[in-house]
Amino acid sequence: MAAEARQGVLVLGPAGSGREHLARTIHALRSGGRVPLMPLACPLLDAEGMQAALTSLLRARPAEAPCPPTALLLEADQLSEASQRELAEFLRLPQVELLTLATARRSLVRLAARGRFLPELAYRLSTLTISLPPLARRREDIPLLAQHFLEQRNRQQGRQLGGFAAAVLECLASLPWPGNLDQLRRAVEEAAGRAAGPQVLLGDLPDWVHLAKHHQAHPPAAATPIALNALLADVEKAALLRALDQAHGNKSRAAELLGISRGRLLRRLAHFGLIAPAPREPVIFEPLDEPP
Numbered sequence: 206m207a208a209e210a211r212q213g214v215l216v217l218g219p220a221g222s223g224r225e226h227l228a229r230t231i232h233a234l235r236s237g238g239r240v241p242l243m244p245l246a247c248p249l250l251d252a253e254g255m256q257a258a259l260t261s262l263l264r265a266r267p268a269e270a271p272c273p274p275t276a277l278l279l280e281a282d283q284l285s286e287a288s289q290r291e292l293a294e295f296l297r298l299p300q301v302e303l304l305t306l307a308t309a310r311r312s313l314v315r316l317a318a319r320g321r322f323l324p325e326l327a328y329r330l331s332t333l334t335i336s337l338p339p340l341a342r343r344r345e346d347i348p349l350l351a352q353h354f355l356e357q358r359n360r361q362q363g364r365q366l367g368g369f370a371a372a373v374l375e376c377l378a379s380l381p382w383p384g385n386l387d388q389l390r391r392a393v394e395e396a397a398g399r400a401a402g403p404q405v406l407l408g409d410l411p412d413w414v415h416l417a418k419h420h421q422a423h424p425p426a427a428a429t430p431i432a433l434n435a436l437l438a439d440v441e442k443a444a445l446l447r448a449l450d451q452a453h454g455n456k457s458r459a460a461e462l463l464g465i466s467r468g469r470l471l472r473r474l475a476h477f478g479l480i481a482p483a484p485r486e487p488v489i490f491e492p493l494d495e496p497p
Contacts, residue, residue: 206333208234211272213305213330215281217312218337221385224308225279227337232275232306240270242306244277252287259295263303273302281307281330282316286323293326305330340382340389347378350386354393355405366397372407380417442477445470449479 207214208231216224225244232242243262250258259276266274278284284292295301307313312334313327340347352368359365369377373396382388395411444463448470452458460470475482 207231207335210333211304212332213307215307215309215313215331215334216337217309217334219310219339219385221387222337222339223386224337225277227335228277228306228308232277235304236270236272236275239267240272240274241265241267242275242277244279247278247280247288248283250288251285252291255288255291256295259292259303263301266302273304275304275306278305278307278330280309282309282311282313282322284322289323289326293323293329296326296329307331340385344378347389348374350389351377351393354390355397358394358397362397365403366400366405367403369405370407373405373410376407376410376414376418380414380421438477441473442479445473445477445479 214228214231216228218224229242232240236242241262243258245255245258262274262276296303296305307330313322313331316322317324317327340350348369351374355366355368377389377392384391392411392414393405396405396409396414399411400406400409445459448459448462449456451462456470456474457467460467463470465473471480474480
């Protein structure tokens with residue numbers, strides 16, 4: 206659908222999930238390799254740079270091209286406000302024929318709803334949206350993806366590795382892969398470079414993969430909650446008992462050792478149940494003498 210569409214296509218996904226690769230694949234299917242594609246690093250573009258890049262792209266359109274030239278907006282959710290306005294005005298010109306492919310980590314429409322992206326441009330760039338899930342949510346694809354990366358490596362290094370031992374695939378499928386496809390590709394390439402036989406074995410995997418597996422099998426213990434009030438109460442109670450022991454039960458002397466008044470010492474001892482609380486004296490209200 207994206208290859209056949211002439212509207213803006215947005216590829217959403219986390220870093221390393223293959224967004225740019227998918228966008229380039231869509232362009233290749235759409236254009237047959239006969240239409241220029243200009244990648245634009247959106248976090249680095251100002252309004253002037255945006256205008257210059259798009260003008261240059263339009264001038265490079267070959268005759269009898271199957272589709273208009275295409276701008277590949279990488280990390281489109283990081284476009285500055287000035288660059289957004291420049292791009293929106295450029296796409297609004299009636300004589301401009303330009304297709305857009307964009308990649309982003311965040312939905313442009315949602316950013317627009319929060320006032321952080323131009324609504325008109327958000328809808329224009331994401332007419333068709335493709336969401337790529339993180340690799341941890343598509344574990345069933347890991348063996349196929351690993352084999353794909355291995356075959357790419359085979360073509361580069363000129364030697365042929367047939368595949369992976371079952372233990373290797375089991376290990377790869379169990380890891381969380383926070384770096385997604387890019388991290389898996391790096392693991393396969395390093396393992397292929399170390400492999401001595403016709404298959405990638407468990408020992409060929411890089412050390413950081415084994416460390417990740419060990420960490421997953423032995424996660425750090427959960428932090429123990431610290432009840433501060435109870436801890437401080439225990440410390441205070443221990444200090445009171447120690448002072449009484451050193452003063453041989455003399456409460457006045459114990460109060461001096463603690464640097465508090467005798468009355469406060471008695472109240473704290475009663476609070477912890479170390480002595481019986483002092484009985485309260487009844488309050489007697491006496492009438493005031495009336496003036497003569």
